[in-house]
Amino acid sequence: MLNPLNFITKFIKSSNQKELDRISKIVEKINLIEEKFKNLDEVEFPKKTVEFKNLIKAGKSLDELLPEAFALVREAAKRTRNERHFDVQLIGGVALHEGKIAEMRTGEGKTLTITLAAYLNALNDQGVHIVTVNDYLAKRDSIEMGQIYNFLGLTSGFINNDQDDIDRKKNYNCDITYATNSELGFDYLRDNMK
Numbered sequence: 001m002l003n004p005l006n007f008i009t010k011f012i013k014s015s016n017q018k019e020l021d022r023i024s025k026i027v028e029k030i031n032l033i034e035e036k037f038k039n040l041d042e043v044e045f046p047k048k049t050v051e052f053k054n055l056i057k058a059g060k061s062l063d064e065l066l067p068e069a070f071a072l073v074r075e076a077a078k079r080t081r082n083e084r085h086f087d088v089q090l091i092g093g094v095a096l097h098e099g100k101i102a103e104m105r106t107g108e109g110k111t112l113t114i115t116l117a118a119y120l121n122a123l124n125d126q127g128v129h130i131v132t133v134n135d136y137l138a139k140r141d142s143i144e145m146g147q148i149y150n151f152l153g154l155t156s157g158f159i160n161n162d163q164d165d166i167d168r169k170k171n172y173n174c175d176i177t178y179a180t181n182s183e184l185g186f187d188y189l190r191d192n193m194k
Helices: 004-009 015-037 044-057 062-081 087-097 110-122 135-151 165-172 181-193
Strands: 128-132 156-158 176-180
Touching (some): 015 087, 044 062, 062 135, 087 110, 110 128, 110 135, 110 176, 128 135, 128 181, 135 156, 135 176, 176 181
Parallel strands (some): 156 176
């Protein structure tokens, strides 16, 4: 006998499924655009970043640039680190850009995933802060993912507890800065005391 509840759920999707369907359409666009960056010369990557920044200044939104920017980051990661973002990482990048929470287990590529949203949001020239759980990860991720950002024409830095004010200022002035929540909090307090 046909269960009426199963019949109804086939027509009514959960809000999570609707959200995944929406983001999957964005991932499809990224996958289609990816092909055009495969033949791009290395010197063109930083030029694309400048082009994106100019489009933003001309009124284009980050959301409009997202598919092309993510495809560019994906190709940059392949060339610099021999790592290609999986579709699930693209989904995570979209979620992070939209201010949502993306839960990923150990080994699923959180470090690579964040490069997508970090790059896109750094195009605003307002700086992006990525919070890590400890100083080691802040430094490691800044250096390793910095290969991707530098290839794209952006700067990255990190904040650790053993840095002096000059190093901190230099790293906060980078396009993308990795730090722990405690370092960010204490720097905020220190700045207000000075």
